[in-house]
Amino acid sequence: MDRPFFLMTDPGCFDVSYRINPWMKPEVWGAEKAAAACAASTALREALEATGAHVETVGAVKGLPDLVFPANAAVVLDGKVLLARFRHPERQGEEPHFRAAFQRLKARGLVDEIVDLPEGLFHEGAGDAIWDADRRHFWCGYGPRSSQGALPAIRRTFGREIIPLELATDRFYHLDTCFCPLAGGKVLYYPPAFTAEARANIRAHVAEADRIEASDEEAAAFCVNAVNLGSRIIMARAPGSLREKLAAAGYALTEVDLAPFILSGGAAYCMTLRLDRRSVSAAQLHAAE
Numbered sequence: 535m536d537r538p539f540f541l542m543t544d545p546g547c548f549d550v551s552y553r554i555n556p557w558m559k560p561e562v563w564g565a566e567k568a569a570a571a572c573a574a575s576t577a578l579r580e581a582l583e584a585t586g587a588h589v590e591t592v593g594a595v596k597g598l599p600d601l602v603f604p605a606n607a608a609v610v611l612d613g614k615v616l617l618a619r620f621r622h623p624e625r626q627g628e629e630p631h632f633r634a635a636f637q638r639l640k641a642r643g644l645v646d647e648i649v650d651l652p653e654g655l656f657h658e659g660a661g662d663a664i665w666d667a668d669r670r671h672f673w674c675g676y677g678p679r680s681s682q683g684a685l686p687a688i689r690r691t692f693g694r695e696i697i698p699l700e701l702a703t704d705r706f707y708h709l710d711t712c713f714c715p716l717a718g719g720k721v722l723y724y725p726p727a728f729t730a731e732a733r734a735n736i737r738a739h740v741a742e743a744d745r746i747e748a749s750d751e752e753a754a755a756f757c758v759n760a761v762n763l764g765s766r767i768i769m770a771r772a773p774g775s776l777r778e779k780l781a782a783a784g785y786a787l788t789e790v791d792l793a794p795f796i797l798s799g800g801a802a803y804c805m806t807l808r809l810d811r812r813s814v815s816a817a818q819l820h821a822a823e
């Protein structure tokens with residue numbers, strides 16, 4: 535994989551028919567939203583491809599609307615795939631489909647190894663374990679969905695440091711809804727989503743000049759749930775305040791109208807799963823040779 539490689543899911547069976555987070559609004563869902571979701575998913579794919587990334591698609595499955603959020607399917611680094619275990623029964627049916635998708639990727643040599651989480655634990659994949667390519671560690675959210683007890687399994691599986699961050703509220707139920715490390719070492723995050731201890735942990739690892747705080751409005755627009763590729767950030771439609779902050783920090787924005795997915799509590803980051811991340815950069819490997 536010589537370019538960023540993402541997994542997305544065909545949105546053909548996406549809807550909002552149950553409520554497992556406070557953003558989900560089954561009562562406003564309708565056929566016109568389903569059509570808008572297909573257009574939004576295509577726009578996100580095109581935005582990724584416009585950066586030179588490759589996107590691979592998992593097929594839709596009737597009755598599993600949240601399959602469109604593959605970030606929750608696994609943690610992936612160095613060709614290893616640590617499969618997720620979902621907390622809510624509504625999403626547990628996704629597990630065999632994602633397992634089969636990763637087995638097909640393995641058969642094609644696109645990932646190397648598939649690892650199961652120990653029994654009795656929940657972990658919702660890259661939504662709660664975000665690789666920081668500058669600091670070379672995982673930031674790991676836990677509480678509403680992922681079990682704190684799953685964090686040692688992530689450290690053991692990938693052999694990298696993990697920084698635990700307890701989430702304080704069901705509104706920001708996955709780490710990727712409130713925390714986004716950016717290329718160059720800056721971090722976009724929403725402080726009220728975290729416990730006091732987690733906020734202290736963020737401050738201990740990220741210098742003040744590198745901390746970009748999202749406002750209530752920016753976080754509620756799901757803009758922290760973003761895909762970052764170099765100086766470009768792909769996200770849902772952003773308030774002007776965030777555009778200004780990110781431009782001042784040197785980042786270029788691509789905004790995509792992801793409103794139908796926000797009705798399920800997700801946006802750009804969790805609609806994708808990056809498969810090509812390496813814990814050691816190509817430049818570091820080269821230097822060691």
Ligand SMILES: NC(=O)NCCC[C@H](N)C(=O)O
Binds near residue numbers: 554759799804
């Ligand atoms: N934030 C994420 O990582 N994923 C979005 C998941 C939305 C889905 N409706 C859920 O509540 O699990």
